[in-house]
Amino acid sequence: MLLDLASLPAEILAAVRTTDSLEVAGVVTGIICVWLAARSNIWNFPVAIVSCGLYLLVFVRARLYSDAGLQLAFIALAAYGWWAWLRRQRQSSTSGPHPESTDVTLPITRTSAGLWALLVGVGAAYALGAGYLFARHTDAALPYYDSTTTAISLVAQYQLSRRKIENWLLWISVDVVYVGIYWHRGLALTSLLYAVYLALAAYGYWEWLREVKRAKVLA
Helix, strand or coil, rough: HHHHHHHHHHHHHHHHHCHHHHHHHHHHHHHHHHHHHHHHHCCCHHHHHHHHHHHHHHHHCCCHHHHHHHHHHHHHHHHHHHHHHHHHHHHHHCCCCCCCCCCCCCCCCCHHHHHHHHHHHHHHHHHHHHHHHHHHHCCCCCCCHHHHHHHHHHHHHHHCCCCCCCCHHHHHHHHHHHHHHHHHHCEEEEEEEHHHHHHHHHHHHHHHHHHHHHHHHCC
């Protein structure tokens, strides 16, 4: 065990050195995207679209097909979130006694019990259904793990688009699993990226809580 621990930094460095430029570009844009989201910056959405497009190709090559399909869903949800935030921005600039208002984002709220039930039901159905299909009809690696993390990520991304504060708690939990999955599949830099995402998700949760306390808008 001591030998394994001592050699781990060298193994990580060797794995990172073999990473191709496509994965590197996905990592860089991914970090920028999550940082912008944590800061409630609307530019997180266009950056997310670029990053997800890159990772669509990365995951297809790694035979993580559910994660590859997830990138398409992320692109759609990022486009939706971009539209929703821009719509709020237009409303803020044209309504109320102070049209110059800088409140250009959706308010942070909690996920209702009814919405939780819907999201959990849809997520579980996807995880089981997609896992079964990928296991039976493709050469997918880790089909049920892949599909389950995909389902959780979809729920979290939807919550992020709607500014539901629980999105960060889901990201924290799923990022822990992703670190192991991507390392197992030889995506060393992406595995390290998700370790960074884990820290950024914790930061995002803390930052949104601070914003809630300042604005007193949490419902």
